[in-house]
Amino acid sequence: MTNEADSFPRRHARTQRFTLGAPRAFTVAPDGSRVAFLRSGSGTDRANSLWVLDLPEGTERLAADPGTLLQGASEELSAAERARRERSREGGAGIVGYATDGALELASFALSGRLFTAELRAGTARELTVPGPVIDPRPSPDGRHVAYVAQGALRVVGAEGDGDRALAEPESAGVSYGLAEFVAAEEMSRSRGFWWAPDSDRLLVARVDDTPVKRWWISDPARPEREPTNVGYPAAGTPNADVRLFVLGLDGGRTEVAWDRSRYPYLARVHWSAAGAPLLLVQARDQRSQLFLAVDPKTGATRMVHADEDPSWLELFAGAPCWSPSGQLVRIADEGGARVLAVGERLLTSGQLHIRAVLDVGADDVLVSASSGPGAPAPEIGEVHVYRVNELGLERLSSEPGVHSAVRGGGVTVLLSATPDRPGTRAEVLRNGKPVATVRSYAEDPGMSPRLTLTEGGARRIPCAVLMPQDYHGDTPLPVLLDPYGGPHGQRVVAAHNAHLTSQWFADQGFAVIVADGRGTPGHSPAWEKSIKDDVAAVVLQDQVDALHALAERYPLDLDRVAIRGWSFGGYLAALAVLRRPDVFHAAVVGAPVTDLRLYDTHYQERYLGDPGEQPEVYRRNSVIDDAGLVDPAEPHRPMMVVHGLADDNVVVAHSLRLSSALLAAGRPHEVLPLSGVTHMTPQETVAENLLLLQLDFLRRSLARPAER
Secondary structure, rough: OOOOOOOOOHHHHHHOOOOOOEEEEEEEEOOOOEEEEEOOOOOOOEEEEEEEEEOOOOOEEHHHHHHHHHHOOOOOOOOOHHHHHHHHHOOEEEEEOOEEOOOEEEEEEEEEEEEEEEEEOOHHHHHHHHOEEEEEEEEOOOOOOOEEOOOOOEEEEOOOOOOOOEEOOOOOOOOOEEEOHHHHHHHHOEHHHHHHHEOEEEEEEEEEEEOOEEEEEEOOOOOOOOOOEEEEOOEEEOOOOOEEEEEEEOOOEEEOOOOOOOOOOEEEEOOOOOOOOOOOEEEEOOOOOEEEEEEOOOOOEEEEEEEEEEEOOOOEOOOOOEEEEOEEEEEEEEEOOOEEEOOOOOOOOOOOOOEEEEEEEOOOOOOEEEEEOOOOOOOOOOEEEEEEEOOOOOEOOOOOOOOOOOEEEEEEEEEEEEEEEEEEEEEEEOOEEEEEEOOOOOOOOOOOOOEEEEEEOOOEEEEEEEEEOOOOOOOEEEEEOOOOOOOOOOOOOOOOOHHHHHHHHHOOOOOOEEEOOOOOOOOOOHHHHHHHOHHHHHHHHHHHHHHHHHHHOOOOOOEEEEEEEEHHHHHHHHHHHHHHHHOOOOEEEEEOOOOHHHHHHHHHEEEHOOOOOOOOOOOOOOOOOOHHHHHHOOOOOEEEHHHHOOOOOOOHHHHHHHHHHHHHOOOOOEEEEOOOOOOOOOOOHHHHHHHHHHHHHHHHHHHHHHHHH
């Protein structure tokens, strides 16, 4: 039960944005008899347990409880596991991930660096005594073995705890087997480093050598007695990790997979199913060409199945590429100005849909998530739906306006739905398209609902969300707060309730809040996303300005009091706004900004701006700290609050420190809020709570009229 005396910032922080207690990480048994998932015990409980929903009864039962398995001991995480969680933005505790065998009979998971398995039919769990700390344990498809990573080695143990052995051990300190390298986990959404063969007799295993990567030092100035952490960070234009792939047999055999790694160094996707040979997607460093390769696991030889090229870049997608059960290549492609689904040689969708991900591939259809495409008669702003697609056409499975995804197996679909008028996400279980159960959520009710309008602004019809105070009646113009992310892979204008809670809280403090997804953001069209090539700063900033001015014609906005706040790319955008367009923006909260673009990672930054050694001028004009507005005395000085976690190993604090130094050299007053011990996620409850309150205080001070100061 919610304590009404608690403020929204406190409850928002304590519940991790009202996500704790919600079910997640669903897996459906291939016979449709069971659904496994994770869920914590309440809306303030961080520790996830493993649950099973039995069908057709629809009864839930606990399969593994971390408190019982650890006997009340606190969790201890290795540095490698903490890094994995930071890359995946995982703020939970307990069982944060699991893997299963092919029949959903056996699950394995790591807990406090120890290996556990759970018999999902019996509902019993136990520890297997193996060397640790254990990372990413995964059962073989037949359930007879569990492979895992420990101390950089790829190891395997019998499901009964017998026969533990290393299949590959690191040859030097910079080498690891079975783990994803930094850019794969951070930018490619590839968190895995090994894959079982469908017949369970061997594995594909990535070997990562971090030795070429430049070393950076992340320190905690508030704890000078602690040694800095040495991390490998592949900044734009510098060497990446060397990634190779091996077939490792349970009998000790070892075969290297061969492809042109000098031309295609990025191992972006790996798929291995009974429908075909192991399938790789490898990319060139400039990400303008890629190959789909089939692997002969006996020899390691590869043959090209498909090749793609794009003058801007090639996007990566969840769930693709893969084989259909009949052995056809399933991929998502940018064709004819649209993002479409291709199966074999046929394009199964048109420009009416903008395909986002492949969710499941069956014998008769492909399950995808998609939003309105450039050819749709009327865009559904902020909506993402689930569709069944085959050669006969398509069928939409999700009906409510909102953001939907799904997991499917054995004729059972778990449909995950977030809508504007209902808090949280509902998990509905469908059999043959008809509801048979709903998985309970223990997430807290936020106690507020966004006063949300989804609309479009400007000549380019920029998707926008407008939030007004709940008690506002339109009598006086309101100060404006732009609250964007504004960059690639960060859609903020979504038709979902909880996505706008923080924006609504700021609105209820007396602001008209605008969220605009300009060019570069996902969910529109390939051309929309790729229009920022070589020009990230000017394009995204102009779209924020255009959206603001267009909405001012329809809403009572006080354009003499306009602020902007953002984090990560949004922080970069906020800094650009007050430095380049002080005629429009009057204050900015600049959170964890990327200010010198040469200090961000290779796979992300080079995708949009190329190699800084080849295009130094592109990097200069898109970076914040080289901006001429820093030194032009004729430009107005706008208040800035710069916020950064000192333990951030993704956008390191050097970005904000260099910005502050440039502002100081230019004689520009500003505030700096260092967050000791905080990473890019800011999961700490008191930090997250007070960060909202301090931003509010800054915005009120900065936008106050002279008589109010």
